[in-house]
Amino acid sequence: MSRIWARSLRGRVTLIATAVAAFVLIPAGIGGVAVTRTVVTASVWKDTRDAAAAATQVVRDGRTVSGRIPLAIDEVDLLQVVTPDRRVIASSNAAALLPPLTNIWPTPDDRIVSTTTCGSDGCLHLTAARVSSAADSPVVYAARPTPGVLATRVLEVAIAAQMALVLALVAWVTWMVTGRTLSPVRAMRSELDAVNATDLSRRVTVPRGEDEVAQLARSVNGTLDRLERSAEQQRQFASDASHELRTPIAGLRAQLESAQLYPEDTDLETLVDGALNDTDRLEAIITDLLLLARIGSRVDVVKERVDLARLVREELSCRQDKLPVQRDLAEGVVIEGVVMQLRRVVGNLLDNAQRHADGLVMVSVHAEDGTAVLAVQDDGAGIAPADRERVFERFTRLDAARSRDAGGTGLGLAIARDVAIAHRGVISVADSPRGARFVLRLPLA
Numbered sequence: 001m002s003r004i005w006a007r008s009l010r011g012r013v014t015l016i017a018t019a020v021a022a023f024v025l026i027p028a029g030i031g032g033v034a035v036t037r038t039v040v041t042a043s044v045w046k047d048t049r050d051a052a053a054a055a056t057q058v059v060r061d062g063r064t065v066s067g068r069i070p071l072a073i074d075e076v077d078l079l080q081v082v083t084p085d086r087r088v089i090a091s092s093n094a095a096a097l098l099p100p101l102t103n104i105w106p107t108p109d110d111r112i113v114s115t116t117t118c119g120s121d122g123c124l125h126l127t128a129a130r131v132s133s134a135a136d137s138p139v140v141y142a143a144r145p146t147p148g149v150l151a152t153r154v155l156e157v158a159i160a161a162q163m164a165l166v167l168a169l170v171a172w173v174t175w176m177v178t179g180r181t182l183s184p185v186r187a188m189r190s191e192l193d194a195v196n197a198t199d200l201s202r203r204v205t206v207p208r209g210e211d212e213v214a215q216l217a218r219s220v221n222g223t224l225d226r227l228e229r230s231a232e233q234q235r236q237f238a239s240d241a242s243h244e245l246r247t248p249i250a251g252l253r254a255q256l257e258s259a260q261l262y263p264e265d266t267d268l269e270t271l272v273d274g275a276l277n278d279t280d281r282l283e284a285i286i287t288d289l290l291l292l293a294r295i296g297s298r299v300d301v302v303k304e305r306v307d308l309a310r311l312v313r314e315e316l317s318c319r320q321d322k323l324p325v326q327r328d329l330a331e332g333v334v335i336e337g338v339v340m341q342l343r344r345v346v347g348n349l350l351d352n353a354q355r356h357a358d359g360l361v362m363v364s365v366h367a368e369d370g371t372a373v374l375a376v377q378d379d380g381a382g383i384a385p386a387d388r389e390r391v392f393e394r395f396t397r398l399d400a401a402r403s404r405d406a407g408g409t410g411l412g413l414a415i416a417r418d419v420a421i422a423h424r425g426v427i428s429v430a431d432s433p434r435g436a437r438f439v440l441r442l443p444l445a
Contacts, residue, residue: 010178017174021167029159040149045114048127051076052112052142059131059140064090078124078143084136101141102126108133116146123151184213188220200228241395245285248278288411291344305445306342308333308372309365315346321354321361328364333372334445341419345427348412349376349438356380356436372444375430377437388429392417416440 054072058064059081067090069079079092082100095101101124106113111130116123126143149155184207191204203224206217255274259266309329316325335342353361357378364375383391390396395410416438420427425442 010175010182013178014171014174018167018171021170022163025163025166029163033156033159036155037150040147044125044144044147044150045127047073047076048114048125048142048144049112049129051079051144052127052129052140055079055081055140055142056129056131059090059138067091068093068096076142076144078126078141080141081131081138082141083138089138095141101143102128104128106130106139108135108137117143122146181213184217188217192220195224200224200231236394241285241289245282248281248285252278252282285411288415291341291415303336303338306335306337306339307331308335308342308374308442311339311342312346312363312365312374315343315350316363319347319350321350323354323357323359323361325350326360326362328362328366330364330366333365333367335372335423335442336445337423337442338419341422345416345419345440346374346376348416349374349440352376352412352438353378353380353436358435367444370444371425371441374440374442375437377432378435380435382432382434383429383436391429392427413438 051071051073055069058069064081069081069090069092071077071079071092077092077094078098078101080088080095080098080101081090082088084105086100088095088098088100091098102115102117104113104115104117104126106128108130111133112127113129114125114127116125118124123146124143125146126141129140129142131137131140145151184205188204191202195202203221204217206221207214252275255271255278259271309331312327312329316327350361350363353376357380360379362375362377364373366373392413394414396413417427420440420442423442425440427438427440430437430439
């Protein structure tokens with residue numbers, strides 16, 4: 001049972017809806033039966049009392065004709081006038097041949113008594129009323145057969161049948177509506193089952209409308225879009241990384257093989273210098289790849305308040321750049337972030353500018369519209385508008401004027417972009433009269 005409950009959402013919804021309907025209908029049905037019985041009983045007693053009162057008045061006025069009592073209420077057709085010695089001296093036509101209807105005898109202090117009496121012919125609702133308070137006063141009996149709604153369980157059976165029918169209808173409607181509602185979900189599940197790691201191009205069918213199922217389908221398709229882009233980026237990244245790592249490894253291997261084949265002609269110092277250069281390049285690429293993997297993960301969750309101008313000054317003081325750096329650093333521009341990552345962004349932007357500048361690098365820090373703005377500009381060849389987004393891709397190669405053969409790993413700007421995104425900021429290439437101008441915008445603390 002628990003397995004069925006866990007497997008079928010449709011069944012759970014139907015069962016819950018039916019249970020809720022039963023929780024509402026059963027007390028309502030019981031209350032309805034009780035109210036109906038109470039109302040009918042009160043009406044019957046009122047009729048017998050009114051008929052008894054009318055018959056008592058007829059007896060007092062001496063208006064009985066040939067021992068017959070006229071009916072005041074048609075439903076109360078059993079009327080008798082009985083003396084203390086149990087003789088019937090007057091009656092209605094329906095009670096003419098009947099013995100006294102009951103043995104109940106009201107007292108002078110309690111002149112009207114209502115009761116029920118049952119015999120072989122069924123039950124009666126009866127009211128007994130004394131004509132007067134005298135000791136020898138006759139008593140009027142006014143009775144009517146107990147209505148079927150009170151004498152039998154017909155009312156309960158009818159209400160129970162109606163409730164069962166309503167509950168069955170609720171269960172059926174809920175089952176059908178839930179099935180129709182969940183049919184797009186079943187279709188999405190089948191379509192998602194067909195998606196695999198080697199083919200992320202498939203999408204689920206979006207049902208018409210704007211309900212939750214349609215929104216779920218759009219969210220699923222959006223997730224698949226992101227997964228496909230991510231998988232494509234990972235494949236491209238793996239291809240580019242393997243290519244970039246292969247170059248220094250191939251150079252290192254070529255040097256070692258050459259030294260092995262021609263040991264007498266090998267300059268050991270030159271060999272070691274070349275091997276160390278290739279090793280440095282490998283180490284730099286691997287370090288950058290590890291940093292890219294860490295950015296935005298929970299490994300680097302410790303953020304603190306950082307004065308951006310002070311961070312730039314500290315980075316500049318640790319560098320030995322070949323070209324002068326012109327500074328314009330506004331004080332009090334404070335952000336929240338991971339210091340090591342922000343320092344790496346500043347260093348990458350300065351490295352990029354130093355590699356491509358002709359004679360001068362400019363760096364500035366200021367606040368603008370609630371954001372901290374860090375700009376690094378060189379006076380080199382600049383970047384074509386068509387390439388301003390591509391430069392932030394990993395291992396992107398541009399024209400020879402801005403290639404990374406001067407010592408870059410091809411990952412510096414990609415790292416800068418990922419750090420900016422992880423800090424809820426943005427980095428871009430802005431328009432500049434000369435050279436390239438990189439602008440980093442981060443929210444102020």
